[in-house]
Amino acid sequence: MLSIKNLHADVDNKSILKGVDLEVKAGEVHAIMGPNGSGKSTLANVLAGREGYQITQGEVTYNGHDLLDLSVEDRAREGIFLAFQYPVEIPGVSNLYLLKAAVNSIRKYRGLDEMPAVEFMKLIRDKAKLVDMKPEFLQRSVNEGFSGGEKKRNEILQMAVLEPALAVLDETDSGLDIDALKIVAGGVNALRHEERAIIVVTHYQRLLDYVVPDYVHVLADGRVIRTGDKSLALELERHGYTEMSEAAASAIEARAVS
Amino acid sequence: MNDTVRAYLDAHSGAAAGLPGGAIPWVRQVREQGLARFSEVGFPTTRDEDWKYTSLRAIEKHRFIPAPDRPSGLTSGDLTALDIPGLDAHRCVFVNGRFAPALSSLDRLPAGLTVTGLADALNERADELEPQLGRLTPHNPNGLIALNSAFLADGAYVRVARGCAVDRPLELVYLVHANGQALALHPRSLIIVEPGAEAVILERYISTGDGDRYLNNTTTEILVMESARVDYYKLQDESPKAYHFGGLFVHQDSDTVVSTNNIAVGGSLARTDLAVSFNAPGAHSTLNGLYIGTGRQHLDNHTQVDHRFPECVSDEFYKGILDVRARGVFHGRIVVHQDAQRTEAQQQNKNLLLSRQAEVDTKPQLEIYADDVKCSHGATVGQLDANAVFYLRSRAVAESIARSLLTYAFANDVINRFALAPIRQQLEQHLAAKLLPADQGEVGM
Ligand SMILES: Nc1ncnc2c1ncn2[C@@H]1O[C@H](COP(=O)(O)OP(=O)(O)OP(=O)(O)O)[C@@H](O)[C@H]1O
Ligand SMILES: [Mg+2]
Numbered sequence: 282m283l284s285i286k287n288l289h290a291d292v293d294n295k296s297i298l299k300g301v302d303l304e305v306k307a308g309e310v311h312a313i314m315g316p317n318g319s320g321k322s323t324l325a326n327v328l329a330g331r332e333g334y335q336i337t338q339g340e341v342t343y344n345g346h347d348l349l350d351l352s353v354e355d356r357a358r359e360g361i362f363l364a365f366q367y368p369v370e371i372p373g374v375s376n377l378y379l380l381k382a383a384v385n386s387i388r389k390y391r392g393l394d395e396m397p398a399v400e401f402m403k404l405i406r407d408k409a410k411l412v413d414m415k416p417e418f419l420q421r422s423v424n425e426g427f428s429g430g431e432k433k434r435n436e437i438l439q440m441a442v443l444e445p446a447l448a449v450l451d452e453t454d455s456g457l458d459i460d461a462l463k464i465v466a467g468g469v470n471a472l473r474h475e476e477r478a479i480i481v482v483t484h485y486q487r488l489l490d491y492v493v494p495d496y497v498h499v500l501a502d503g504r505v506i507r508t509g510d511k512s513l514a515l516e517l518e519r520h521g522y523t524e525m526s527e528a529a530a531s532a533i534e535a536r537a538v539s
Numbered sequence: 540m541n542d543t544v545r546a547y548l549d550a551h552s553g554a555a556a557g558l559p560g561g562a563i564p565w566v567r568q569v570r571e572q573g574l575a576r577f578s579e580v581g582f583p584t585t586r587d588e589d590w591k592y593t594s595l596r597a598i599e600k601h602r603f604i605p606a607p608d609r610p611s612g613l614t615s616g617d618l619t620a621l622d623i624p625g626l627d628a629h630r631c632v633f634v635n636g637r638f639a640p641a642l643s644s645l646d647r648l649p650a651g652l653t654v655t656g657l658a659d660a661l662n663e664r665a666d667e668l669e670p671q672l673g674r675l676t677p678h679n680p681n682g683l684i685a686l687n688s689a690f691l692a693d694g695a696y697v698r699v700a701r702g703c704a705v706d707r708p709l710e711l712v713y714l715v716h717a718n719g720q721a722l723a724l725h726p727r728s729l730i731i732v733e734p735g736a737e738a739v740i741l742e743r744y745i746s747t748g749d750g751d752r753y754l755n756n757t758t759t760e761i762l763v764m765e766s767a768r769v770d771y772y773k774l775q776d777e778s779p780k781a782y783h784f785g786g787l788f789v790h791q792d793s794d795t796v797v798s799t800n801n802i803a804v805g806g807s808l809a810r811t812d813l814a815v816s817f818n819a820p821g822a823h824s825t826l827n828g829l830y831i832g833t834g835r836q837h838l839d840n841h842t843q844v845d846h847r848f849p850e851c852v853s854d855e856f857y858k859g860i861l862d863v864r865a866r867g868v869f870h871g872r873i874v875v876h877q878d879a880q881r882t883e884a885q886q887q888n889k890n891l892l893l894s895r896q897a898e899v900d901t902k903p904q905l906e907i908y909a910d911d912v913k914c915s916h917g918a919t920v921g922q923l924d925a926n927a928v929f930y931l932r933s934r935a936v937a938e939s940i941a942r943s944l945l946t947y948a949f950a951n952d953v954i955n956r957f958a959l960a961p962i963r964q965q966l967e968q969h970l971a972a973k974l975l976p977a978d979q980g981e982v983g984m
Contacts, residue, residue: 353932
């Protein structure tokens with residue numbers, strides 16, 4: 282579904298991603314872990330199409346097409362969803378309005394008519410229940426004045442409504458209390474499907490207790506330095522990144538020398 | 540005296556004899572004072588501090604001709620396209636500055652509400668107008684207001700009698716039907732709301748032809764007497780080539796509650812000078828404004844609030860949206876005079892620039908000569924939040940729609956201050972039409 286090969290990305294001529302390789306197939310859940318500043322959000326943003334990144338090398342294909350060629354909105358219409366690490370507040374645009382615009386834009390792209398209002402409201406109410414969001418939140422402006430946890434739940438609500446083929450969740454578990462964590466994990470698990478793939482960026486094992494990944498990758502200094510199964514996350518929890526980064530660095534050096 | 544000024548003086552001497560109420564000394568005096576003032580000062584220039592950002596060169600270049608005093612030939616059918624959907628109002632129509640009773644619908648006026656043409660009022664009951672007409676404008680008006688007084692002839696005369704709560708909005712439609720002619724119009728209106736009365740009044744400035752270049756130089760005087768309440772709207776949506784100058788003078792007596800809602804979307808060069816004067820303690824005034832410019836439009840709003848007496852409140856909130864190469868000007872002056880203790884005055888001006896070439900000059904100005912006051916003011920100029928645009932696009936919303944949604948969201952809080960629902964809907968539509976490109980369909984992979 283998603284194939285990232287030797288991806289290099291700069292911000293303001295500063296190299297951030299330095300050769301990322303990642304293969305994600307339908308039905309899989311991948312976890313990306315790694316120290317602060319290692320490039321996890323950069324990778325997520327590049328996938329979603331945020332401006333300001335220069336791709337200097339490498340390629341990203343999504344369902345066999347060049348992803349980097351697509352506009353931001355077309356990526357979303359093709360089924361890519363990014364749950365933001367820092368969801369944006371949009372005063373004056375209600376959650377409901379955003380959801381309606383999003384749903385209908387995707388339908389239009391697929392050649393469908395707008396969703397009838399009754400059906401839409403039912404869909405939204407059902408999904409809001411799934412993430413335990415009170416109906417009055419729907420009338421409020423997008424994320425405006427939401428607590429940190431509420432913002433994260435709102436991202437999951439949007440994801441649940443849009444049912445993306447590839448969901449990238451950037452630290453959606455950060456700052457959540459344990460109940461909210463379960464709600465978020467429930468939302469992610471509800472999306473799991475053999476035709477969908479999920480990438481969760483996280484610092485914590487506790488999310489992975491609920492959303493069990495097929496693969497765990499460690500991103501450090503702009504590269505995937507290790508890939509393993511769910512036990513890799515546990516190993517990280519015990520030993521931290523420093524040890525691993527050093528080991529990886531010497532491994533890379535060793536390769537360079539040989 | 541330059542040629543431009545002379546041309547207007549010549550036009551005036553040709554017209555003066557036929558102006559209504561010409562035999563009444565005080566009416567003549569109002570005109571003569573206006574004429575004298577105009578011939579002395581001419582049109583404002585950018586050397587005047589109040590006109591620094593708005594040049595009248597363009598109108599000085601043109602020879603505008605006085606509007607002909609004959610029927611327009613328009614029928615009420617021609618006007619239905621100009622209806623504001625959902626607005627059920629008493630309607631009074633002026634075509635090229637002249638009262639058009641046949642196009643008006645004034646058959647349901649409640650007892651206590653007088654609405655008629657100013658010319659008719661001058662001919663029939665000038666005494667009733669004498670205490671106010673020409674008295675609410677400043678002593679030393681700018682050249683345009685002076686010119687309006689010089690040509691004072693017709694417009695609206697509205698009187699809401701003591702205690703009368705008008706049942707539906709009163710819509711004054713100033714329609715310019717220029718038919719390709721470069722007309723000069725000077726509509727003059729007087730609105731008196733007597734003690735304890737209540738009214739919703741809407742002044743609309745519109746035109747029939749989109750390509751007509753004309754000069755619409757309007758003045759409206761509004762007196763709000765003790766404990767009366769007025770919700771006033773000015774909706775300027777004229778031809779994209781029109782020049783519009785509007786003087787709007789509001790005098791508030793004690794315990795009055797007034798909101799002025801000043802909306803400018805049309806015109807090539809359009810300016811409103813709104814002056815609110817508190818003439819007694821305990822009055823409340825809300826000043827809402829929204830200007831939306833695109834192309835090469837130049838939209839200027841000057842407001843002045845004079846707190847002359849204690850315990851008055853003014854709350855001013857103006858927003859501007861400027862796209863393409865449009866230029867906006869906001870100059871808001873609040874003067875708290877020495878005796879105006881316990882004044883509360885707030886002023887906010889926020890601007891959104893949608894293109895790199897759009898510009899705005901904003902100048903909030905607070906002058907306080909009393910010591911026990913609560914005042915605040917602020918102005919901002921910004922662009923759309925790139926993070927918000929990205930966020931919406933990442934949710935499949937087309938960039939053009941994302942931008943218009945955010946623009947609408949920007950305007951939302953001031954639009955919500957317009958109490959009249961059909962006006963809110965009208966603006967919503969206007970924004971959508973002005974901001975949404977015609978083709979929203981996109982083809983992807
Ligand atoms: N717009 C930008 N301008 C300058 N530097 C940037 C920009 N975006 C990212 N960076 C830098 O790129 C590096 C990677 O940032 P990124 O946000 O991808 O890290 P991360 O792995 O998501 O970290 P965290 O775990 O703290 O969320 C950081 O050093 C960051 O400062
Ligand atoms: Mg991050």
